[in-house]
Amino acid sequence: MSLACTGEAEERFVHEAFESKWVTTVGPNVDAFERELEEYLGETHVVALASGTSALHLGLVMLGVGPGDEVLCQSMTFAASANPIIYQGASPVFVDSEEKTWNMSPEMLEEA
Known part of the structure; x- marks a missing residue:
């Protein structure tokens, strides 16, 4: 078995996703993740996928x-x-x- 390692930040993100109704593979959280990953990697084309x-x-x-x-x-x-x-x-x-x-x-x- 592999248990999830979560804390306050993860709980806050999950709560925010449910509150905003963006519990999906698109939306502001996914867009922000892609932008941050582009910055981190120095790339201009990053896409987050569902699987x-x-x-x-x-x-x-x-x-x-x-x-x-x-x-x-x-x-x-x-x-x-x-x-x-x-x-x-x-x-x-x-x-x-x-x-x-x-x-x-x-x-x-x-x-x-």
């Missing part, structure tokens, strides 16, 4: 991945890691994990 799946999908879109492409993907994963590849019409190529670390095997990656 890691959305982030993977946007990354594949920006890379121009499409039908006929193959994308290497960790085999020990949740379906949401491969779904964006399929959304783009590409094919996931699953690469096996190392037994000791469960991370993607460099040898299998080279083979793939």
